[in-house]
Amino acid sequence: MMEPIEKVRAAHKVLAEFRYTPPKVQRGYAGQTLYVNVSDNTIAAKPVNDEMKRTFTGGRGFGLWLLWNAVRGTTRWSDPQNEVILSSGPLGGTTSYPGAGKSIVVSLSPLTGSVVDSNVGGYFGPLLKFAGWDAIEVQGQADQEVIVLVDGNQGLVQIIAAPQEEMDSYALPQQLVELFADKPEERVGITSVSTGPGAEHVLMGCLNVSFYDPRRQFVRLKQAGRGGIGTVLRHKKVKALVVKYLGVKGDSNAPADWAELTRVGSHMQREIHDQDPIMNDMRGGGTTMLTSIMNDFDLLPVHNFRFGSHPNAQRLYKKEFKPYFSEGIPNGCWYGCTLACASCVERLQLKTGPLKGQWVHVDGPEYETVAGVGSNCGIFDAHAVLEINFYCDMYSIDTISFGTATAFAMECYEAGVLNRQRTGGLDLHFGNEETALELLHQMARGEGFGVTVGQGIRRMKQLFAAQFGADPHFLQDIGMECKGLEFSEYVSKESVAQQGGYGLANKGPQHDEAWLIFMDAVTKQIPTFEDKAEALHFFPMFRTWFGLNGLCKLPWNDVEPADNKKKNAPRTAARVPEHVSNYIRLFRAVTGREDVKEPEDLIRMSEAVYNFQRVFNLKMGYGSREHDAIPYRSMGPVTAEEYESRAERYDQQLRDVVGMDPSGMTTALKMAALRAYREKRYESLVDAVYKRRGWTPDGIPTLETVRRLGVDFPDVVELIQKHKKP
Amino acid sequence: MQVLVFNPEVCDGCRVCEETCSQTWFKEANAEKSAIRISEATGQPGHFRAVVCSQCGECIDVCPTLALRRDKSGIVRIQKALCVGCLSCVGFCPLAAMYVHADNLVPFKCVACAKCVKACPAGALEIQKLPAAKLTVTEQRIQEVA
Numbered sequence: 124m125m126e127p128i129e130k131v132r133a134a135h136k137v138l139a140e141f142r143y144t145p146p147k148v149q150r151g152y153a154g155q156t157l158y159v160n161v162s163d164n165t166i167a168a169k170p171v172n173d174e175m176k177r178t179f180t181g182g183r184g185f186g187l188w189l190l191w192n193a194v195r196g197t198t199r200w201s202d203p204q205n206e207v208i209l210s211s212g213p214l215g216g217t218t219s220y221p222g223a224g225k226s227i228v229v230s231l232s233p234l235t236g237s238v239v240d241s242n243v244g245g246y247f248g249p250l251l252k253f254a255g256w257d258a259i260e261v262q263g264q265a266d267q268e269v270i271v272l273v274d275g276n277q278g279l280v281q282i283i284a285a286p287q288e289e290m291d292s293y294a295l296p297q298q299l300v301e302l303f304a305d306k307p308e309e310r311v312g313i314t315s316v317s318t319g320p321g322a323e324h325v326l327m328g329c330l331n332v333s334f335y336d337p338r339r340q341f342v343r344l345k346q347a348g349r350g351g352i353g354t355v356l357r358h359k360k361v362k363a364l365v366v367k368y369l370g371v372k373g374d375s376n377a378p379a380d381w382a383e384l385t386r387v388g389s390h391m392q393r394e395i396h397d398q399d400p401i402m403n404d405m406r407g408g409g410t411t412m413l414t415s416i417m418n419d420f421d422l423l424p425v426h427n428f429r430f431g432s433h434p435n436a437q438r439l440y441k442k443e444f445k446p447y448f449s450e451g452i453p454n455g456c457w458y459g460c461t462l463a464c465a466s467c468v469e470r471l472q473l474k475t476g477p478l479k480g481q482w483v484h485v486d487g488p489e490y491e492t493v494a495g496v497g498s499n500c501g502i503f504d505a506h507a508v509l510e511i512n513f514y515c516d517m518y519s520i521d522t523i524s525f526g527t528a529t530a531f532a533m534e535c536y537e538a539g540v541l542n543r544q545r546t547g548g549l550d551l552h553f554g555n556e557e558t559a560l561e562l563l564h565q566m567a568r569g570e571g572f573g574v575t576v577g578q579g580i581r582r583m584k585q586l587f588a589a590q591f592g593a594d595p596h597f598l599q600d601i602g603m604e605c606k607g608l609e610f611s612e613y614v615s616k617e618s619v620a621q622q623g624g625y626g627l628a629n630k631g632p633q634h635d636e637a638w639l640i641f642m643d644a645v646t647k648q649i650p651t652f653e654d655k656a657e658a659l660h661f662f663p664m665f666r667t668w669f670g671l672n673g674l675c676k677l678p679w680n681d682v683e684p685a686d687n688k689k690k691n692a693p694r695t696a697a698r699v700p701e702h703v704s705n706y707i708r709l710f711r712a713v714t715g716r717e718d719v720k721e722p723e724d725l726i727r728m729s730e731a732v733y734n735f736q737r738v739f740n741l742k743m744g745y746g747s748r749e750h751d752a753i754p755y756r757s758m759g760p761v762t763a764e765e766y767e768s769r770a771e772r773y774d775q776q777l778r779d780v781v782g783m784d785p786s787g788m789t790t791a792l793k794m795a796a797l798r799a800y801r802e803k804r805y806e807s808l809v810d811a812v813y814k815r816r817g818w819t820p821d822g823i824p825t826l827e828t829v830r831r832l833g834v835d836f837p838d839v840v841e842l843i844q845k846h847k848k849p
Numbered sequence: 850m851q852v853l854v855f856n857p858e859v860c861d862g863c864r865v866c867e868e869t870c871s872q873t874w875f876k877e878a879n880a881e882k883s884a885i886r887i888s889e890a891t892g893q894p895g896h897f898r899a900v901v902c903s904q905c906g907e908c909i910d911v912c913p914t915l916a917l918r919r920d921k922s923g924i925v926r927i928q929k930a931l932c933v934g935c936l937s938c939v940g941f942c943p944l945a946a947m948y949v950h951a952d953n954l955v956p957f958k959c960v961a962c963a964k965c966v967k968a969c970p971a972g973a974l975e976i977q978k979l980p981a982a983k984l985t986v987t988e989q990r991i992q993e994v995a
Contacts, residue, residue: 218935311914337915338990373934373954382951385936389949392940451986453913459935461911 125294126287128301136284141166143278145255148377151213151713152176156189157256157280159271161359162203162263166280171257178833180671182212183240184732185258186229187739190238193262196742200233200355203264207356209316210258211248214713215673216376219388221395222675224249224457226332232350233326234579235607237743238736239350239630242670244456245332246314250368253375265360275368285362292319292517295363296333296342303367310335312369317362318353321518324569325577328353329521338452339469344486345456348521349633350608379715387708395461398682405681408448409464411441413490422614422640424499426553427530428603428756429765431614435503439493443505462678471509475560485513494612495526500533501553511559518567524579527609529559531580531602540593546572580604600761605753606631615757618644620655623808626753627659629736636663648694656811667729731832734824738839741823741846748822751809759801763790773797821848850923851961852979855899860973862887862897866965873964882950884959902946902959908938909985923981929955
């Protein structure tokens, strides 16, 4: 039962207050960032100068720069010095082009120990900027539960002791809207960043970023899932960051050239109107359409990535979720996003947990959630996926890490590493949805084996080897994590380029840097290591650019101009040249930067930030070749069962590529031969990519590279020199 | 509901309607600021077509801020105070009859004011009272809440 809102408000106590004159946004920048320290209740403004804009652009770039200056190489995620930083970017808050409302969160990750970035929809980043701030950095650790409020209309920042607000991630953002909207029309002007009770007990806590849906009349949630940043915010005892800003207009982002924005924006809106229904139909079900495609191409993770398809997978196809979605009204997570992938389930009756029997609403699921908590855990039931999705959000737990970590625990259970005694009585067989849900509820309560799973795969591997005497090599092979982060939900076994896309990703194996499976393994457009390395240069850089600017990647290539494939050769078409051109026009129209003319100019912006992030990893004790190693499960069959299930494919590779005759060989011998080949192939890829990126064979950016990109700050140079091998 | 209806049989392409419309709403003669657009029909010299809002209401369902509403006469109107300039309605109008001009942040459309009807020398335009359009999803939801 929720407390009456007046009682909650009455318990507030303002601990610190900072008044400012909200600056007028100019060409996509507010020109300052907001610093809040919840240990000593400091609130301060930091200027953003032209050099910072030139070097880091915004968004993830700003977050990395601010964090770099806030932490030392010895800082741990749980130290008060660690920060949670949110920033949108210069194009963020543009309303007239789809997908321009993202916030990028940066912090030191509890899972990886290094720097992590996670992008998220919702209104926070844009409204923060319109309130006068290009970024917010939250440092310190409060001694009581607090809310940080930014009122952009009044020019007021407060740190407020907030003892009575809910911890439940659905109830809290709704409560915040009621607390800070003076009248119903103001609800759309309230957005928050919050976490839930799960983030208190596990390392894979996510952030929920909200926006108010005026038609459905409730708060919608988007998640910054990756890397456990929710855990960091919870550790700081920050219940929520809240921005209030009323008065969004087409020119709130103060573009240099509104006329150009209207041209490029209305053209793109029309393109989505015409093309989306005949392409991905994002408007009709978001990314859930991917499940069938992945299953058809043997790329859908099943039973901890052992297999790529399953006869029951169709129970997780889009058609199973469609009846749950409420459609025909906007589903964009920021104004103007008509690609509208944020599907909403308005009515779901829960079967388990504290809200058992109640009707609730849930945002999603995204494909990653369907595959992660569904097929990868052997759970082929749409309702179960929705319920897990709901509780993950409510407790603030990343669905991807939850799914991949649970799948790992399930395989350990089936392999005899775990048993009922070791799981506290839980039957962790694949497909046991009740157990998967119970793990979640345990995470929220901070008890039982759920808390163990919530520490992530890297820690589970250590624990199972130390406590249960499990074979560490086997755990290493099947534990789908790299750098401490759980893999996202694509089977990469048949695409060495995608193995690189995962293994070489700065934050850990998330597909937001590169998704090359079709290009590599299906259409075979990048046959040589050099081709793959070029793809692993261009795509990660191009995709990084979205995160610098407050943009979503989906409108880039999840919808294409009708003539894209006719006009361009396949390799060029994959880059969607007309949309790349749109982004150049958009960037120029907003920032007025006429020196940005070619795709290469966008790539260079990203390269600076990307290499800086690689060096940041080095600063934190990672960032070299050994940390780009991936588990063999992501490269090939670990078990005989896996090999046999795709024996024809693997035998053929032995015959045609490795030059061995598999007939007469035992499965064990064939597996060993395939493994030797595939592991060597990954290392060759890594060599080629490092070379293309201007890194040493140990994976460290060279001095020439950081100089060329203008990130050769004295401490960067010092770090690189320190790691130079004779 | 009231709808501006165009008769291609009698239009001679003089474009007085465009000028009247932009004069009425933007105080200048500028076809790019007209909510009715006349063009020669493809492959049919001397024959003209008009692009103008049919008040179908599909734009109501794409507007994220509920800035588009139907008034008592069935005319779909933009509440400027609520518009955030996202141009969703411009891209998603089935007739491409929602317009935006670089001088303004808010799109515009025909509201069946009938100024062009009076001005058309050929009598090619009239306001007709047509049966009400089907309720949009948004309108259905608002009714349910009420």
